Amino acid sequence: MPLRPRRFALLAFVLVGVALAEAALLAVWAFRDPERIRRGSAYLRGERLAARLGCFGCHGPGGVKGSLDPTSPTGSVPSWSGGTHMMYVQDEKEIREYILDGMPSRLRESAEEGRKRLDKLTIRMPAYRALLTDAQLQDLVAYYKAVSWFETPPDEAAARGRDTALRLGCFGCHGPEGRGLIINPGSFKGYIPPWDGDDWDDLVKSDAEFDEWVKTGEISRFRRNPLAAHFLDAQQIKMPGYRDILKPGELESLRSLVGWVRSTRKG
Numbered sequence: 001m002p003l004r005p006r007r008f009a010l011l012a013f014v015l016v017g018v019a020l021a022e023a024a025l026l027a028v029w030a031f032r033d034p035e036r037i038r039r040g041s042a043y044l045r046g047e048r049l050a051a052r053l054g055c056f057g058c059h060g061p062g063g064v065k066g067s068l069d070p071t072s073p074t075g076s077v078p079s080w081s082g083g084t085h086m087m088y089v090q091d092e093k094e095i096r097e098y099i100l101d102g103m104p105s106r107l108r109e110s111a112e113e114g115r116k117r118l119d120k121l122t123i124r125m126p127a128y129r130a131l132l133t134d135a136q137l138q139d140l141v142a143y144y145k146a147v148s149w150f151e152t153p154p155d156e157a158a159a160r161g162r163d164t165a166l167r168l169g170c171f172g173c174h175g176p177e178g179r180g181l182i183i184n185p186g187s188f189k190g191y192i193p194p195w196d197g198d199d200w201d202d203l204v205k206s207d208a209e210f211d212e213w214v215k216t217g218e219i220s221r222f223r224r225n226p227l228a229a230h231f232l233d234a235q236q237i238k239m240p241g242y243r244d245i246l247k248p249g250e251l252e253s254l255r256s257l258v259g260w261v262r263s264t265r266k267g
């Protein structure tokens with residue numbers, strides 16, 4: 001029996017409704033998908049890869065707390081943060097050599113002190129050459145370099161901004177160099193957006209908005225929008241307002257720092 005026109009209209013209405021709801025759900029998922037952000041950041045891909053390769057077993061969570069090893073002259077496997085990297089790697093090439101071969105060629109080829117020190121270690125750096133593609137190696141290096149602050153921002157204002165951000169604790173929530181992706185239940189995106197991510201342009205449209213974020217922990221554009229305001233209040237981790245503890249010139253330095261971080265982003 002052919003469908004009566006009215007039933008047909010109802011069916012079409014329901015089907016279109018379901019399709020629209022599904023599209024909306026997919027759009028929200030895509031919008032809130034931290035994997036999308038991760039795919040676009042060498043730092044974040046490197047972080048995940050390091051976890052999967054077991055690097056954090058010896059170098060500690062995130063690479064920042066090396067396991068104790070009484071046979072090491074420093075008493076532990078090196079942490080990637082805290083400035084100790086300078087005792088181990090002289091340049092970026094040596095970072096790659098450590099990861100690929102377990103030691104830099106400088107030590108491999110020497111019969112001297114350094115090599116003897118390595119032979120005595122109980123916990124040794126494995127060689128990952130057989131496991132890594134070039135692109136994966138690059139990602140690991142990008143992660144390591146950010147965590148260890150391997151590069152100091154070249155301009156003075158940005159370098160001052162780094163010290164300010166360290167002093168104020170910005171990197172706790174925003175990750176090393178502000179490149180981290182920390183999950184934030186109840187928030188608009190579901191995570192704290194990295195400073196060098198694609199979300200930035202929606203969140204910080206001007207220097208004035210940057211200053212607002214840092215001074216008050218939010219922006220008036222979001223506060224005025226009922227939906228955005230809901231998320232500002234519902235998110236578990238809230239950006240603190242630093243208005244009362246900022247010193248003169250610090251906002252400008254922080255802005256320079258973020259400018260440097262964004263300009264050195266590796267997708």
Ligand code: HEC
Binds near residue numbers: 055086124140
């Ligand atoms: C079995 C323990 C172990 C694992 C797993 C491990 N490392 Fe290491 N790693 C070491 C030790 C020990 C050293 C110090 C070697 C030395 O004294 O020269 C080191 C040194 C390094 C260095 C140079 C020094 C520094 O920390 O700045 C880098 C870079 C490094 N490892 C990266 C990695 C990466 C990346 C991974 C994972 C792909 C990894 N390591 C996995 C034990 C480990």
Ligand code: HEC
Binds near residue numbers: 169184
């Ligand atoms: C307690 C955690 C926390 C600390 C510490 C923190 N922030 Fe945030 N920050 C957040 C959260 C959460 C958001 C996202 C807010 C939102 O989406 O509504 C945010 C957003 C921002 C934004 C907007 C763009 C973006 O990438 O999210 C900037 C800029 C920013 N923070 C800079 C800073 C600076 C500079 C410092 C240090 C002075 C700092 N934050 C310290 C949690 C923190």
